[in-house]
Amino acid sequence: MRKIYSRINEITGNVVTVNADNIKYGELAEITSAHGKSLAEVIRLDGEKVSLQVFSGGRGVSTGDEVKFLSRPMQVSFSDNLLGRIFNGRGEPRDNGTHLTENMIEIGGPSVNPSKRIIPRNMIRTGIPMIDLFNTLVESQKLPIFSVSGEPYNELLARIAMQAEVDIIILGGCGLKYDDYLFFRETLEESGSLSRSIFFVHTAADPIVECLMVPDISLAVAEKFALKGKRVLVLITDMTNFSDAMKEIAITMEQVPSNRGYPGDLYSQLASRYEKAVDFEGAGSITILAVTTMPGDDVTHPVPDNTGYITEGQFYLRNGRIEPFGSLSRLKQLVNDKTRDDHRALMDGMIKLYANYKETLEKKAMGFRMSDWDDKLLKYGVLFEDELMALSVNIPLEEALDKGWEILAKCFTREETGMRTDLLNKFWPKSEG
């Protein structure tokens, strides 16, 4: 039996209140107003009073509008038909395709039993040396991309979406600029990767409540694919918009804010999404890469700060490059000993030399005299930045390793690199001595 009510008592922001009985927490309702229909979700029950957050926003909702309860929580269709499709935050098509209603699944399900988790063991190749070589992405890892607005983080995500060696890409857009949405669509279409991708996109112009749905809906679908044995990579941009949407709703609901207006449960809310990253024993996996823009380049802002405590490392995007300092993949140790003998040593050695280069740059800026060693470092730094760090570089790990040796050989003698002798014998380019 569906229950219909035609009296809304309160409308504040995106939240409306009706008097109704026999309603379940988390249930969906449909509100029909002069401007069309919208879904709404029950977010608080207090005796007869039922508070609903309206997906399309509270604007234009009238006290006389009809509220129809659907006796079911938020669901999304799940099947292979999702592949290549683009949806909005409610799970409705954005690409003029057919409406999918088969095999509905609930979103925001329970968390994985920790005793069923396994230690991650497979790397995900992306073709980006700064990731593959220096901060390897590992299956079932959750990593944010910390970035200032204006950095090419969406370009980076699109590159990863095209190149990453996984079965399925799910792109969740939270508060995406429309241009960026088009950029993602076109880039993936051109590269032919759209057929293995699913988009759930909330653009900045869409109602804010839908933004809250995007991570849950993306991850619910990812989870089902993973259970069917697929390796799924979930890309989300941008989690700061998601957090801001949460803040907006929390303040509307008169919750006590904790830090810079964000609700006290920000950590738990973010964690319950990020922790969906998992490697199922005997089935597939979910890996999460999520852009977190840092307001004012401040890593202690509540969103990046809480994120840092949840995720397994982070990528810093700065000046159009993935910064080697500060960026960290906590799980890389689990896989980079199985790639090639020189992987770890080269990773550490090149970064150490790059740190020396940075020091030399400082010295140079202060007007100190440059020694021979300094000149070598300066040459090295430039080569490193252009041939490995630039985001345009697209080579597999093995080539990147070879490239690394080549750069070292161009700038230094064997001893100056500080590498172990057995590695030097094996990998030092023959032609340069």
Add this chain to the structure above:
Amino acid sequence: MTNIGSVIGVNGNMVSVQFEGDVSLNEVAYVVVGDKKLKSEVIRIKGSRAEMQVFEITKGIGIGDKVEFTNDLLSVELGPGLLSQIYDGLQNPLPQLAEQCGFFLDRGVYLQPLNRDKKWKFTPHVKPGDSVARGDTLGTTPEGIFTHRIMVPFNMYDNYKVKSIVSEGEYTVDHQIAEVEDDKGNVYPLTMTFNWPVKKAIDIFIERLKPVEPLVTQSRIIDTLFPVNLGGTFCIPGPFGAGKTVLQQLTSRYAEIDIVIIAACGERAGEVVETLKEFPELLDPKTGKSLMERTIIICNTSSMPVAAREASVYTAVTLAEYYRQMGLNALLLADSTSRWAQAMREMSGRLEEIPGEEAFPAYLESVIASFYERAGIVKLRDGSIGSVTIGGTVSPAGGNFEEPVTQATLKVVGAFHGLSRERSDARRYPAIHPLESWSKYKGLIDVRKTDYLRKVLFRSDEIGQMMKVVGEEGTSLEDYIDYLKGEFFDSVYLQQNAFDPVDVAASAERQLYILDKLLIIILTHYDLTDKETSRSFFNQMRQKFLDWNGSKFQSDEFKKIEAELQEMIDANRRESKEEIKEKFDKLFSDN
């Protein structure tokens, strides 16, 4: 008769209930949703309306849903078989749950914490007619490497006479092992298990003692500079990525203690998994048994329900106290107490309490204080000594120690191991800041030595700061050598390589031994003519000392490197051996 109520409101994980009859604070109740019963705890009562925190996802709860009150406070089950278990915050065994439910944590499924089928070899220690009281030993059973005392349940407050007791033999935990009778003639049957409410400290002992005996963690910076004693408390605050969890993991492995209880409270599941998978394979060097045999893991990771996170630290500390009652030393490692405090904040917000600083509840400090106060070393009624040591990590927002949880914790703990971002960025692990951290305990090392070393560090840091301004050129050679000595101490002693199989754990014996060598190196005046040679001298010394750290204590290699170190000192010292010895004795010797 059980009390019944009905749901009148739902807000996040808080449910309001209308009830009749009597309900007590912290009583457990179940919300009936369809065929599932969701465990909850009463956290506020006003008239006939009770507010409850639900330990599960609240989706699908409706107005009018039935609530069953249980009359019991939130409790844990105590008895043999707790060790090597993996529980969630409510003492649900997770591996068994996985067998039943698969990959996901289905809500409303509660399993019994202890194995019901396993038989324990019980040896009675009392005979009919003996008088006993709560906490007294009725008999024992071996649990792994420990002797597990089967005690009179802690919640039986009278004096009793043993009416009957089973003879030596193998019994399950539910088997009746004894009957006791109070003075009024009531007879109580006893099994090997009983329940105890988690939020109440177990208080059966003659007296609390002062923590004086050092707890050896085998981490040099802790044991030498910032020691922790058995029955003491310590906290590890630090920004993300500074290595809090790694430090806790190392402590859980190498600490010389009987029982380790790990409370993974609101942190990453991945980190717990490492412990879960690696511990069973790691051997405890002392006993030769798997580390898991001395460990209990309470695992309520960040995506598991928040209310159960709040309960998990109490569950953990209660289990620690239980083993303390057997005359054992238990160490509780809680990672992280900030997540626990945040769980309280979430609940407080839902209760619409007036918020304190950063929206934490006003009672935050007293709750944290009473939690850490559950640590302690006690003299039990049979004269044996048991202890609970508590170490908690704190995850301050933005790495800023001024925030309420860190400050509230600092007020009550005995040692502060502050991790610093600069040290972790410089890969100086463990990243405990040697100048900012402190400990109120007296550790294994002579205080005169640690004071001396602290001065060396302080001086070195001072010169380092100065050098940033005036450059190396503007620093005198003497100062420069002092600076190098401080850096040397830091890199060969305070830093420890967690990936090196030997260096990862330094025994107390080894620390005492190499510290004296180190003091000699630092005390000595050298014939060093300029900064370049000084730097290279200390670099060589450092390399040699690090090799020494990587060699097994008192092995041939150890002795060889030691001799080489001595040669290097001898080749460069300005003073005679006797002069150095005299200096050393004057500073540190008792005569």
